[in-house]
Amino acid sequence: MNEPPVKTKGYAFGTFKGVFTPSILTILGVIMYLRLGWVLGNVGLALTLVIVTVSSSVTFLTGLSVSALATNMHVKGGGAYYMISRSLGVEAGGAIGIPLFLAQAISISFYTAGFAEAVVALLPMLDVKIVGLVTLAILGLITVFSADIALRTQFIVMALIVLSLVSFFLGGPPDAATLNPPDVIPETLGFWPVLAVFFPAVTGILSGVSMSGDLKNPSRSLPLGTILAVLTSYAIYLAVPIFLNTVVPDRGVLLTDFMIVQKVARWESLIMLGVWAATLSSAVGCLLAAPRTLQALAYDGVVPRFLGRGYGEGNDPRIATLLALAIGAVGILLGDINMIAPVLTMFHLTAYGLLNLSAGLEELVSSPSWRPRFRVPAVLSLIGFVLCLQMMLMISAGWTLVAIAFVAAVYWVMKRRAMRARWGDMRVGLLMFGARVLMRRLARHTGGERNWRPNLLVLAGAPTRRWHLIEMAYAISRNRSLVTVASVIPENTWTADRAENLRLSIRGYLKKHGVEAQVRIQPGEDHWSGIRELVRAYGYGPITPNTVLIGVSDKPENLLPFARLVQLIAHTRRNLIIVRETDDESDADAEPCIDIWWRGLAP
Known part of the structure; x- marks a missing residue:
């Protein structure tokens, strides 16, 4: 039996403002400006395009699964957590919801660190960590009081990113005087370590999903906005390395000069504005998403309820926002982009894998309550799940086991708490599906003395x-x-x-x-x-x-x-x-x- 609809407070955003905008601006962030040249320098053009395609394929399949889940239920706050908990149960939802919140909170430090790197490249006398902490404090003041103000600023950000891309593609080979080729080309990394650094670039779809409680029509806005954001970003991520490979043939420069995109562009100042705008908008997107995930966890009693307390007309989760800011500050103090990125990749692949698994099993079981308006074949969602698991193992088998152990530990704690959900989930349907298949197979066999049991x-x-x-x-x-x-x-x-x-x-x-x-x-x-x-x-x-x-x-x-x-x-x-x-x-x-x-x- 479905959970009865409950009228909740929120902003009632549309598709463009509530899903497409935060998703595309989180995707087109720090990696595109500061690390795509580094990726190209490490593995070459062909493998760079493979990395972009593989990563975007996982995101696309997850986007399809998210769309199917979203159009089958009244999606409230919490986005990915809400959908997993309503499909696989509150224990599985909590097991992935807490890592998902941590991933989104760490992403704040990831994007803020990227902004700080760009500022220090222009003003070398400044300290990266101090710039990052000051930036984080300013962003926190904006988002802690109103999500609407934060989202309004993102339209300006989108305009700056578009102008910076125009400047980039109208550019050409950089001035040799601005380049500083290394005497010795640094040792390059392999395919999977480079993919681990790149993958956070395509994980912005959950920023839009996490705004689900503030959407006017989640069942329509989530699939449309998410898929459009994935396809748009995929086209851009294919075009940038192709053009960059044409105008910068020196591999050593690509490996060592993180501002090479700026030096290629016709108007360098627009690239700098684009870097600042993209990194800040991505950080704002995570600052909006992470607290709402924690707010949904608090509403369901997974974490203490005071963490989810809402304020103002828009039900802004200010306490949750402060906690996300604190985690982001710790991330800025402890690491840089290359250190933070693989951790984010593991958390995001875990969340993506469970989203794909949820949608695949729902379609496979086909319970009477499974009636999505956007249907996805079960095989596509299950392929997405397998791809996520395989990528995790190939990137780092050790960290994969750590991620699985962490999720399993949270699941065990949730199970020990014996929480009783207010909604039905698919576990009974999954057991019935298995029982039905096994009963049909059992009916074909006559048994025998060897297998007889009373x-x-x-x-x-x-x-x-x-x-x-x-x-x-x-x-x-x-x-x-x-x-x-x-x-x-x-x-x-x-x-x-x-x-x-x-x-x-x-x-x-x-x-x-x-x-x-x-x-x-x-x-x-x-x-x-x-x-x-x-x-x-x-x-x-x-x-x-x-x-x-x-x-x-x-x-x-x-x-x-x-x-x-x-x-x-x-x-x-x-x-x-x-x-x-x-x-x-x-x-x-x-x-x-x-x-x-x-x-x-x-x-």
Whole structure:
């Protein structure tokens, strides 16, 4: 059952302002201006285009998966976290939501450090870390009070980026006097380390997704804005290295001069403005996204609720913003772009992988609640998941294990907290899908002596009164085969509520005593007719009880119905176990014995 829609506060942004703008401006950031030449110098043009294509393909497939998830639900604040938690459950959502928040918060330091590098390249007397911290403080003042103000400034940023790209493509070979080729070409890196540095350049789609709670129509805006941003950025990232390779043939310059894009352009000042605008806009995008992810985690009780407190008409998460700023400041103090980028890559690939897995499994299971307006074949989403996992392993198997261990640890903590979600997720549907597939395959096989196990139907009634029957069933099965504990209630007193309460009571009693069993409450005209109906009809497909376990009644009026039941069990070709327990001391002192009739014949 879907979570009931709840009216939330927000800005009601459209596709362009709420999704496309923060996504494209986060994508066209520090890597394009300051590291794309370095990528080209390390691996050459052909492999650079492969890196761009592989990275953009993962982002594109994830964009498709995000679009399918977004059009199937009323997406609220938290974006990627919200969609994963509503598909795979609150534990999986928390396990990826916390790393996702950390990735977005670290991204703030990544982009701010890029801006600081550009400033120091122009003003060498300044310190990179001090410039970064001052910039972060100013951006924090803007975003902590209003997301609307921050987004309005991004239209100016977009104009500056467009002008800088025009200046770049109208440029030509740089003036030799401005270049400083190294005497010795530095040692180059391989394909996967370079990809790890480049990949954060294409991860901006989650900036738009994280604004989902502030969108007027998330189901339309998220797929349209995300896919347009991915395709636009892909075209730009292909064009820049092709042009750069044409005008700068010196590999040593590409490896060492991080401002080569500026020196190629016709108007260098526009490139500098573009660098500043792109890095600042990317930082602002992450400053908007990270607190809203944490706010959604707080609303669901994954983290302390005070962290998600909203202020003002736009429900701005100011406390969460301050925490994101603190993490960003730590990142600026501890590392530079090349150090931060691989960490971001691992966190983003983990999030992307789970988004693709969620959409792929939803489409594969096709539960009645899965009705996206933007459908994506399950195979595409699952390919996206495999690509994310493979890229993580190829970049660094060790860090992949660390990332998986971190996610698993958060999942374990969430599971231990036994949080009860207010919404349904796909886990039951996934189990039903697996059960359906296995049942169909099981129906094709006749079994055999080698794989035979007792599938017990225990006619115990209330377990507290006939616990010896449950003990016997447990001694036979040892929780390695199927056991059903059945109880019959008269039809004239049967109600659905009473049957369900009795079922839950018996199930809880069995669980308390460590017995794994299904519970069946059967209505009947009388006790014996209900039992006969169970023996005839209980089961599903190839999984039906092959053994009936029952106690003996010493009451004379029960002898005839009991004999009829034994005859029915024999006709249905079931095994029968009859257990007799007595309080008679003379019987208790007698030598224990088990009577066996094999196919109706005494041994």
